[in-house]
Amino acid sequence: MTMNPTDTGQSPQRDMTSGSCAPTCLLVTVGCAKNEVDTDRMRALLVDSGFEETDSPVEADVIIVNTCSFLGVATQESVETVLELASISADEGHAHVIMCGCVPSRYGNELAGELPEVDAFVPADKEDRIVSVACDVLGIPLETTPHGSRVLRTIEGASAYVKISDGCDRWCTFCAIPAIRGSYASRPAEAILDEVRMLMEGGVREVVLIGQDTGVWGSDLEGDHDLAWLLLEVAREVRPYRGWVRVLYLQPEGMTDRLIGVLCDCPEVLPYIDIPIQHCVEHVLRDMGRSGSHDELASLFSRLRKEIPGLVLRTTGLVGFPGETEDDLEELCEFIEDVGFDYTSVFAYSAEEGTVAAKLPNQVTEDELTERAQRLQDVAERLGFASTARRMGGEFDVIIDGVEETDEGMELIGHAWFQAPDCDGAVHIESGEASVGDVVRCKIVDAFCYELVGVMVESHLGE
Ligand code: SF4
Structure with missing residues (x-):
């Protein structure tokens, strides 16, 4: 959704109690693809209950901002987005403002005193109640009978993210996600496959399966289904459309023999693996609360390259974790280079409130963080540009x-x-x-x- 803060067209104040005019909502997402999917779900619930979507904060009756709090900068961006929209609405519109997602999940009741511009806060695990909260702030009765045809998902473009799980049980010491999103919860296969079917019927050609830790999908559900099984089922749905399925956010432990077999043998499942390693040096990994070592990771990637023809590899590196030395950074840069990752996202460590790592000694200075991130970024770009250039002539x-x-x-x-x-x-x-x-x-x-x-x-x- 693109918001249109420059739109100054006035709209008459609606009489929403008469039922003669549908209430309008503006939905804005801050953060990652997983958040976009959550916003889509809220959009579907609202539209299904008779709300009309607008892209103008001036015309909206209710402004809903789905926030991100993965890092301090994301929290700041979320709050600034809410304040900007609330200010436009206060000057020229009439909207009530609802803040959803990770920021309310993380900061809970603290927010009410600090953000009087916001009428209601909806944490991530309560987003299914968005219609009732929106009706509440607008002072209109809650529609219980769905309007018209059921809208499950807004489809824009030819690719769609499909969330297969929420939460995470790994508790990496630098990460606030488990505290924000809760324990790992797989989405049931039927719901995932229904959504894939609907997306393909609606014109989508590629589904991208996402979640905080996709490799353990199914482990908390009854039966013995796993990600490899799910990929084969999704492949069956996309096959009639000549579609593709891709999976992101696998942890190294998630690379089972069965999964490698599916990536090799099933033509609809793209031979593209995204494993955010974060680091490769053992003492840094231990302090991060992550398993594995340089040698184990090296042997995993070499096996994957050997067994999966044409494999494309993506990863994430986190530099400047407390206690990381210059030599550790050098080792990480060399590791990324040796594996030859096609795509590498680089993050500089950020001490997140409430995490174990924020209290560790030997925090790296801001200047040093920037310099280290740039060093890894240089390696990432050299490899990424070379990998892209190799496609020439193909x-x-x-x-x-x-x-x-x-x-x-x-x-x-x-x-x-x-x-x-x-x-x-x-x-x-x-x-x-x-x-x-x-x-x-x-x-x-x-x-x-x-x-x-x-x-x-x-x-x-x-x-
Ligand atoms: S696996 Fe990812 S989401 Fe889970 S705690 Fe670690 S970094 Fe956070």
């Missing part, structure tokens, strides 16, 4: 995600199987005709940083 199926206006005119934009949507760059196609969701065959003729330029050699594959 021909790949590309899912069309949209059309963009450039200085040279309109161009199609899409992504190939080795690019996770919104993550790893895109393929830009300067000529040819196609619609969002089409799969076209492209020859790669140029590369810059993480971006590729393609020429369409075949359009509308599979139609």
